[in-house]
Amino acid sequence: MAMETELTIIGAGLAGCEAALMAARLGVMVELWEMKPRHLTPAHNSPLLGELVCSNSLRSADPTSAVGLLKLEMSLMGSAVTRAAEATRVPAGKALAVDRERFAAVLDQAVRDEPCITIVNRRVERLPEHGPVILATGPLTDGPLAAELARLAGTDHLHFYDAIAPIVTAESVDMDHAFWADRYSDAPGDYLNCPLSQQEYAAFYAALTTAEQVPLRDFEKPKFFEGCLPIEVMAGRGEKTLLFGPMKPVGLTDPRTGQRPFAALQLRKEDAAGRLLNMVGFQTKLTHRAQLEVFRLIPALAHAEFVRLGSIHRNSFIDAPRVLRPDLRLKTAENILVAGQLSGVEGYVESSASGMLCGWLAAMGLLGQSPALPPPTTAMGALVHHLQDTASKHFQPMNVNFGLFSALEKRYPKKQRGRQYAKRALNDFLSWLESVGLTPAHRPPEL
Template sequence: MTERITIIGGGLAGCEAAWQAAKLGVPVRLYEMKPERYSEAHHLPGLSELVCSNSLRGDSLENAVGLLKEELRRLSSLFMEGAEETKVPAGGALAVDRELFSSYITKKIESHPLIEIERSEVTKIPEEGIVVVASGPLTSAGLADEISALVGEYLYFYDAIAPIVTADSLDFEKVFAMSRYGKGDGNEYLNCPFSEEEYNTFVGEILQAEKVEPKGFEKIVHFEGCMPIEEMASRGPETLRFGPMKPVGLPDPKTGREPHAVVQLRQENRDATLFNLVGFQTKLTWPEQRRIFRTIPGLEGAEFVRLGSMHRNTFINAPRLLDGTCQLKKDGRIFFAGQITGVEGYVESASSGFLAGINAARLALGLPLTVPPPETAIGALVCHITNAEAAHFQPMNVNYGLFPALSGKVKKKEKRDHLSRRALAALESWQSSLSEGALAVD
């Protein structure tokens, strides 16, 4: 009988790893601590809960994350299947209804005959057998201590959650619907326009507002791709206007001119009853958030169903600890997957789970392990986290800067097209190689 794999964590990476291993005929026991215990950021009892945002970011091959999603589609990723089944309008991005997405993944995992779900917290890594640690960036304290003892080094950074408001509490006399440059159907986002005076007052309030302070022994290291708005505001009065409050490509229909700044709201659920404040991750106290965010034009009467919060994200020093197969160098029976490896983002986390899952299954079946070509998005990402400079390692989203250089001269405007076409060709070749030994990826 094929050895059973233990997977710790029922998030995006853990579920993807379990699904891929089970598809290859390997039995899996998946541990998820909810609903026995919840992290400070989770509240749904289901698997694969999305926390920070409902957006899976750009869906075009012009963006590396769009390419990564296309690769996962072609590899029959459960994550992408669920995203396509539960998506909501989001212009040029792919966004999902969070509750429907979690429910979809949960039902798929629960219905697979080779996957057993154990709803309990794990604080010890099994001493025998193949294990995939996919406990996520909010790993519980007990398991964190166990991992820390195992790997010898442990790093962390802080991430932030953006607020969500109800649609019927917005003032549509001020808010206008429009996607930047008319992408999608042209009305995918709601926009709150600021005059110069309103913007300057808003920034001033953010700078003076009370913030939630970390514990005295904790050093904050923010990830640049998810910077709290107050941190951005502290870098200069125009920083927010060139960041999440950028008005470019969003002329106000009432004036025909671009506002001085805007706050964009993105549809949070399929019924369009909830919207989140795009890019408004924050560590302001909840009373300050209510006070200041209700000065945003159109949000004066906003009902907040979720306020922003700060939570600790943990990750290992992957360049020192992991091989390109996602195996722990010091103990090849243990794999790591997801954001705990230092990949940043939902799509990246799922891709890491995909790779860990098929390699854990191959190990169980006595077959050679595999590393995706660095020309692919999934390969470029794993190559980065396992080969980056260990002394200054920080989480990373997938981006075209991680890919090997193209051979020959290519016009700048054509570079991404060449990179994506090369990637998909390399993916096809790699996917064919996975068929050896009846391990075809459907």
């Protein structure tokens, strides 16, 4: 297929590189605008495209884990990121970790070797009004370009800071220590309350206030808004502060005792089906290990499965369910697709996957086609589905996890669940590839 139409991609990070290579592979002439090497965000250091800004891990390599499965789908679709990762892999047990420098060098070279891609080194301040554009400037999009996006998305729908509370799976909450209720209501209620006795609270408080915290990076220091203080900062103000804040028990009656609990954590449904539950007000800067230790002291969470842990960091992202059309274009500017972390996915792998899909969608758009996206039984489809989940009132970026997939038709023991999700996903993903005329880049593995 030969094309004259051009696609402009802004930002040559993980999403931008994947998008450019995907579109170029389909014959599209791409201009890739990148502000490196003259301008660097506070997290980028290297002149190379496709830089990993922090950890060198692309997380689990196991295809029966959600992120392993996402990488498998990406590699079947011809991902340059998974190819670069495999080529620069370093030993890291079950994780796919890479030599960071070599990884970026391989990805950078792949983009430069592609004759359909022209790299333009410039810092973009305004979005092109015409012609297809993929915006992939990442979580540190700032300055005039962010202001421009805020104008198009609406200032209420562009977030600059991410205060993330942990999320647990509903089925892992110990219901002997939890009850559904809204405050001051006898009806069953929308919140799952996790009560603590005075002794349990004292132990939790002691652990919370002495737990290890992640040090803030320089560009993250200034802003904790009163409305979303880290739980440990709130606790540091006094032993009773949480009892008037996120752990207040007022308006709740524990059906086991008929009494008001001493303290209570509330869990709120994160998805329409209520399979994932958010720990309300528990945004935190504790280390991941400390979070698991401290939060499991809450009796209902003693054996909880955490699909996301809390964090607070600089992160620009749009309120995708409100701002994007189903085909990932801005409702207010149909020529612009938003890709990567800026679109509301979370993580290296997820950002890359989103870039691939946007590159493919943009190429299809140039051919006058608007094919179906992968179904939500697949990892890629589940990611997109999250961006389209209009039922979620408090949209937050999220790593891929099985809670985002369509539920399995029947219940399986925990140990078998990942494989069941993966088998169904692989089958459906291959069917989807075929339906849109893409040939798998390699033989799929046996799962």
